[in-house]
Amino acid sequence: MKKFIPTVEQQAVLNYHDHMVITACPGSGKTAVVAEKVRAILPLLPDYKGVAAISYTKKASAELKRRCSADGIDTKKSFFGTIDSFSASEIVIPFLGHLSDKTPQEIEVKFFESLSDAGKEVFDDVSIKELAVDDVGLLLDRLIKLYLGGVLVMETIGVLAVYILDNSEACRRYLKSRYSALFIDEYQDSGNPQHELFVRFKSLGIVSVAVGDVDQSIFSFSHRDPKYIKALCEAGSGYKHLSLTINHRCHPSIVNYANRLLNDQCVLLPVDDIRVYRRSVTGTQIEAVQWINQVLPDMKKSFGVVHNREVGILVRNSNTAAIAANQLTCPSRLFGDNDLTRTPSLMSNFFGALLNFRFDNRITVQSIIDEFLRRRVKRDYLPILRKSIQNCRKCGLDIFSEAAAIAAENLFLGKPAQSVSNNLSDVLASADDLRYFEPIKDDEVQVMTLHKSKGLEFKIVFHLDLYDWVLPRRVFLQGNFDVIYENEQECLNLHYVGVTRAQEACVLLTSTRRLNFSNENKAGNPSQFYDRPGLQGLFQ
Numbered sequence: 324m325k326k327f328i329p330t331v332e333q334q335a336v337l338n339y340h341d342h343m344v345i346t347a348c349p350g351s352g353k354t355a356v357v358a359e360k361v362r363a364i365l366p367l368l369p370d371y372k373g374v375a376a377i378s379y380t381k382k383a384s385a386e387l388k389r390r391c392s393a394d395g396i397d398t399k400k401s402f403f404g405t406i407d408s409f410s411a412s413e414i415v416i417p418f419l420g421h422l423s424d425k426t427p428q429e430i431e432v433k434f435f436e437s438l439s440d441a442g443k444e445v446f447d448d449v450s451i452k453e454l455a456v457d458d459v460g461l462l463l464d465r466l467i468k469l470y471l472g473g474v475l476v477m478e479t480i481g482v483l484a485v486y487i488l489d490n491s492e493a494c495r496r497y498l499k500s501r502y503s504a505l506f507i508d509e510y511q512d513s514g515n516p517q518h519e520l521f522v523r524f525k526s527l528g529i530v531s532v533a534v535g536d537v538d539q540s541i542f543s544f545s546h547r548d549p550k551y552i553k554a555l556c557e558a559g560s561g562y563k564h565l566s567l568t569i570n571h572r573c574h575p576s577i578v579n580y581a582n583r584l585l586n587d588q589c590v591l592l593p594v595d596d597i598r599v600y601r602r603s604v605t606g607t608q609i610e611a612v613q614w615i616n617q618v619l620p621d622m623k624k625s626f627g628v629v630h631n632r633e634v635g636i637l638v639r640n641s642n643t644a645a646i647a648a649n650q651l652t653c654p655s656r657l658f659g660d661n662d663l664t665r666t667p668s669l670m671s672n673f674f675g676a677l678l679n680f681r682f683d684n685r686i687t688v689q690s691i692i693d694e695f696l697r698r699r700v701k702r703d704y705l706p707i708l709r710k711s712i713q714n715c716r717k718c719g720l721d722i723f724s725e726a727a728a729i730a731a732e733n734l735f736l737g738k739p740a741q742s743v744s745n746n747l748s749d750v751l752a753s754a755d756d757l758r759y760f761e762p763i764k765d766d767e768v769q770v771m772t773l774h775k776s777k778g779l780e781f782k783i784v785f786h787l788d789l790y791d792w793v794l795p796r797r798v799f800l801q802g803n804f805d806v807i808y809e810n811e812q813e814c815l816n817l818h819y820v821g822v823t824r825a826q827e828a829c830v831l832l833t834s835t836r837r838l839n840f841s842n843e844n845k846a847g848n849p850s851q852f853y854d855r856p857g858l859q860g861l862f863q
């Protein structure tokens with residue numbers, strides 16, 4: 324990592340200590356700046372107080388926490404995690420009982436999809452994926468009934484958190500006494516409940532900082548919307564708007580190409596060489612990946628890349644990801660999904676964290692406790708808890724399930740649901756699934772979807788799937804031959820995210836044919852994004 328010496332605009336963010344919204348282009352050092360801000364705040368706080376730092380993924384939060392904790396900064400009283408885990412563990416689980424005068428012994432956080440038929444019927448008259456804060460009034464009695472039966476539905480956590488904040492003085496007092504500041508990253512991918520929660524923190528007097536980039540909004544399919552960050556940026560919103568506009572990550576020729584994707588008139592940076600390449604291979608994605616096998620050693624040499632893990636193969640579709648993982652002749656790591664990640668819940672996340680812990684000696688027992696323990700325990704209980712977590716590293720893999728269940732009972736005071744235990748057993752039975760939880764090895768090329776690549780960086784990026792129909796995705800209408808895109812802007816953002824993951828070189832790779840989801844061999848015409856104005860001369 325390059326040494327962090329703040330630029331003028333980064334320093335302006337560091338110098339401002341009140342509510343703000345930071346719009347930050349790719350590679351502009353927002354993670355670095357947020358970490359510096361947190362590190363400046365924490366030593367000034369009394370020992371019972373911290374900050375809440377919300378990231379979009381667990382991986383991003385682990386990275387932010389690592390940076391904030393460097394040089395002995397104490398982050399114990401701070402929260403690092405996703406908005407769902409914050410809302411569940413800091414607001415809904417501790418305070419929903421206040422609205423019903425009762426608290427169940429055990430709580431399991433479940434996704435709607437994993438509810439029984441009777442559980443699903445509870446939501447018959449609402450769209451569970453699009454719940455807004457105003458829907459809670461209608462649902463409250465039903466949600467409390469489910470809660471008293473030990474179930475919290477993941478999709479309702481955001482709206483419940485806002486409702487509780489509005490209706491529980493105890494919750495407001497707790498948050499005010501516990502947190503001095505709230506940071507939310509990737510704000511362009513906020514949904515309605517997260518935005519409503521964020522604006523309420525300001526009225527609690529908790530310094531609120533939103534960070535994001537409209538041009539990197541790529542999750543509208545899960546009802547996220549850049550309109551919320553745009554609203555914060557408007558004059559009179561009550562949030563100071565500061566910008567980070569310098570991309571420190573990518574070679575200037577990559578910055579030029581990426582910026583021209585969004586604005587064909589933008590001023591270009593001076594460059595000595597062009598590091599964006601367009602290549603087309605005869606054949607399908609299979610031949611395209613075989614071509615990568617051929618060129619990779621020379622490219623690594625040319626761009627001073629020592630380890631394969633500094634190379635990313637980014638794809639739009641999971642079938643291309645599977646082809647890449649199969650065809651690469653060097654070791655690789657496919658960041659796909661498995662039974663634990665496909666049905667996330669507090670317990671699945673905990674089991675995933677125990678597997679990470681097992682395979683990565685750098686992860687400490689304390690970090691697991693910090694992440695998952697959200698209740699007070701007596702001091703003499705801690706050694707028992709620690710030992711049960713430690714055992715998940717020491718035990719044989721054949722008895723990992725039992726060890727994990729004991730750790731879960733010690734931590735949550737409740738047995739894991741059978742469905743989550745079954746998912747863990749399925750993962751343990753598959754060598755490929757298990758590898759997902761091991762730390763990446765130096766010799767492994769990383770293969771993932773463009774969506775999963777957000778926030779990451781690689782020395783060399785191979786960007787695949789740049790085909791007509793695929794990126795931008797087109798809608799097929801029987802008998803209609805017009806070109807209709809599903810969501811052209813968001814597809815463009817996805818392409819922009821992919822290109823801006825590259826530090827030294829970005830290869831845009833197509834082939835004359837393409838295999839679709841059903842493995843049918845189709846024409847592989849290049850993406851319409853190749854024809855955007857302003858790109859001539861910016862690639863070779």
Ligand SMILES: Nc1ncnc2c1ncn2[C@@H]1O[C@H](COP(=O)(O)OP(=O)(O)OP(=O)(O)O)[C@@H](O)[C@H]1O
Nearest residue numbers: 325328329330349350351352353354355571572778
């Ligand atoms: N002031 C700076 N001087 C030198 N390098 C910097 C500076 N700020 C950031 N960087 C480097 O730029 C790269 C991108 O920084 P960082 O990961 O914090 O960006 P980001 O804004 O979070 O990116 P993205 O939104 O694309 O995920 C990192 O390698 C970081 O070390």
